[in-house]
Amino acid sequence: QTVAVIGLGYIGLPTAAILASKGHRVIGVDLDTERMDAVNRGELPFVEPGLETLLSEAVSSGNLTAQADIPEADAYIVAVPTPHDDAHQVDMRYIDAASKSLAPKLGPDALVILESTTAPGTTERMADVILAERPDLSADGSQDRPIVHFAHCPERVLPGRIMVELTTNDRVIGGVTPKAAELARDLYASFCEGQMPLTDARTAEMAKLTENSFRDVNIAFANELSIICDRLGIDVWELIELANLHPRVNILQPGPGVGGHCIAVDPWFIVSSAPDESKLIKQARLVNDSKPDIVIDKVVAAADGESKPVVAALGLAFKPDIDDLRESPALDITRRLAEKLPHATILAVEPNVHEMPAALRDLDNVELTDLDSALDRASAIAMLVDHSEFKAVDRAKLGDKPVIDTRGVWR
Ligand code: SAJ
16 A cells, blocks of 8 residues: 655654564655655654664665655555644644645545644544535535545553553554544554454544543642642652552652643643533643742752852653653643843753753853762752653762752652
């Protein structure tokens, strides 16, 4: 089969490479010409273990090429970004643009799969947008028009483990028709070894949002406990360890907030789809989003009274041992600390990033430095990401400097 993968990002590119490695003819489509050229050279545009080799093999075998225009293909996988707007609704710009560009290329029996995470109803809406451009086709054979099959197959891979999880995770497949779901399953079966239960597109869309909201609500529970424990003078990490000894209790870890482009975003798609009913899910988002302010207040209190405070902000990534800064609470805290404490020097330490991130470049009181010199120079230390390098720090090095340990690694 010829498969066009539209959007060569964190999901589209691994999916394109793995399909090509299984013998499909894959054409990756990306409007970013630098990314397109990198892929055509077999070079990985971001860090992901195991993908580099697969990609270079896929390109050198001739099975994977990248281009800017959408080609004619048997199947289309749409993996474009779905950001949210200020009202937390899905911004459909990229899905709509992809839909309109692929519509003229569709032939009878083509399969169109939406992988991007989105609000319930989007795959049906995508079908409407495409069929409005192509009134000669239908989604179900009505009026004897040739069929285009529409399905939603949300990804659930964990960054850093994408290549393993693409193969081993179970996968929910939702079709606008049962036949569409079956065809999508046949395509994914070429590389997915997990179970692939079939459902309708709307349920599959909601399943993806539910998984990430489940995690968000559970992290919010841990974060709320940390706020309560601050008030009551109890060590929240010890508390959670003890409570988790119960056979049916499994509390997650508190932190400086929830980051990444999924868990901090997806629950809002449920809230905006059913605002009156989504009380707990919305509250969890608000609890998690309140954590950066609490951390900032603690650091400001620790720096209080010093004429030239030096704050070590340890970590910028959204979670440990990766270089991904998207929606990162650590990055947000570092930036806002620098703004709130203009007389202070903020020493940002991020072992996985080697140049000053764009979000901090306009601040003249932030320096990117290494761990040892930050610990030496700091008058206060904010531990924001539990990177392995930070966990290994000899605590004697911290001396009696005030430490705001948001991850509980130096208890
Ligand atoms: N976090 C905590 N405490 C915890 C666990 C996580 O504060 O106990 C924070 C992390 O520090 C991070 C954020 O939550 O800031 C999210 O990290 P994560 O590791 O929970 O998740 P992601 O965003 O890397 O990936 C999630 C995964 N979803 C679930 O586990 C339900 C992944 O399987 C999805 O594919 C991915 O979202 C996605 O793309 O939707």
